[in-house]
Amino acid sequence: MKQYLDLSQRIIDEGQWVANERTGKRCLTLINADLTYDVGNGEFPLVTTRKSYWKSAVAEMLGYLRGYDNAADFRALGTKTWDANANDNEAWLNNPYRKGVDDMGLCYGAIGRNFPKPDGGTIDLLRQIVDDLSAKKDNRGEILTFYHPGAFHMACLRPCMYSHHFSLLGDTLYLNSTQRSCDVPLGLNFNMVQVYFLLAIMAQITGNKPGKAYHKIVNAHIYEDQLELMRDVQLKREPFPAPTFHINPDIRSLEDLETWVTLDDFSVEGYQYHEPIAYPFSV
Numbered sequence: 672m673k674q675y676l677d678l679s680q681r682i683i684d685e686g687q688w689v690a691n692e693r694t695g696k697r698c699l700t701l702i703n704a705d706l707t708y709d710v711g712n713g714e715f716p717l718v719t720t721r722k723s724y725w726k727s728a729v730a731e732m733l734g735y736l737r738g739y740d741n742a743a744d745f746r747a748l749g750t751k752t753w754d755a756n757a758n759d760n761e762a763w764l765n766n767p768y769r770k771g772v773d774d775m776g777l778c779y780g781a782i783g784r785n786f787p788k789p790d791g792g793t794i795d796l797l798r799q800i801v802d803d804l805s806a807k808k809d810n811r812g813e814i815l816t817f818y819h820p821g822a823f824h825m826a827c828l829r830p831c832m833y834s835h836h837f838s839l840l841g842d843t844l845y846l847n848s849t850q851r852s853c854d855v856p857l858g859l860n861f862n863m864v865q866v867y868f869l870l871a872i873m874a875q876i877t878g879n880k881p882g883k884a885y886h887k888i889v890n891a892h893i894y895e896d897q898l899e900l901m902r903d904v905q906l907k908r909e910p911f912p913a914p915t916f917h918i919n920p921d922i923r924s925l926e927d928l929e930t931w932v933t934l935d936d937f938s939v940e941g942y943q944y945h946e947p948i949a950y951p952f953s954v
């Protein structure tokens with residue numbers, strides 16, 4: 672939580688104003704931030720200085736792991752966060768590759784679970800990584816990437832957290848996640864939970880212990896219409912102690928994640944938080 676508040680304050684103190692063409696808004700922007708989550712010690716990075724919707728965050732990551740490519744599937748899982756990008760963005764609505772209502776196109780899990788090969792066919796990157804880590808193998812390239820520049824014109828958005836690199840030392844699993852673009856008031860709230868969750872669940876389904884997760888952010892920004900709420904409301908609040916995150920121990924495999932798992936298989940204990948803040952969202 673302290674890392675989140677420090678980054679937000681750093682953007683306010685040192686950030687530069689940058690015009691963003693896609694959204695038509697200016698962003699106060701900082702380059703490079705490194706956050707660390709000690710998953711092995713259960714330090715769950717949930718924001719407490721406003722109500723944070725952690726179930727939505729977990730649902731998003733679960734949808735990526737399942738390879739979902741449309742907002743209706745994400746809604747069925749328990750999050751509406753892809754509705755706007757799938758259905759309200761002018762450029763995407765006019766894109767000939769859009770398959771209809773709720774389609775997100777080729778992004779996130781639709782790429783990572785089905786990565787196109789130049790010589791034909793596709794690779795399921797997640798399946799390969801789960802198989803290797805379960806066999807205690809780390810080939811120094813256990814990388815789940817959602818980044819495929821050749822498919823950007825067929826997607827509603829380029830992936831923001833685009834690479835998750837797993838490493839095994841003995842039976843302790845580590846994760847380095849990289850994010851190219853970060854909406855700190857809205858997106859990062861979710862992204863911290865997602866990086867923690869990804870390491871915790873991957874350790875559990877591959878029979879390893881979770882270690883630390885390292886979260887690299889390149890472009891960290893606050894949109895102009897969010898600045899006042901962050902500076903004058905959220906940053907004035909005192910954080911509460913971190914809650915703890917629990918996963919149903921019966922989840923044992925990638926197939927479990929793909930079939931019967933719901934948000935009821937996850938819980939948060941001891942979550943104390945301040946009043947919600949409704950930050951504006953830029954499509």
Ligand SMILES: Nc1nc(=O)c2c([nH]1)NC[C@@H]1CN(c3ccc(C(=O)N[C@@H](CCC(=O)O)C(=O)O)cc3)CN21
Pocket residue numbers: 723724727750751752753756828854857858859860861948949950952953954
């Ligand atoms: N501008 C922007 N920021 C983002 O963080 C973002 C995108 N676009 N597009 C793709 C995904 C979608 N994400 C989203 C979308 C909506 C919320 C949001 O509205 N959050 C509210 C309510 C959440 C809820 O009720 O479930 C919040 O207060 O956190 C958060 C992340 C993260 N990503």
Ligand SMILES: O=c1ccn([C@H]2C[C@H](O)[C@@H](COP(=O)(O)O)O2)c(=O)[nH]1
Pocket residue numbers: 693828829831832852853854855857858859862
């Ligand atoms: O997981 C996510 C997904 C998206 N975001 C934010 C970061 C940016 O504000 C927008 C994406 O816009 P681009 O023009 O494609 O950079 O969404 C996030 O913070 N976390």
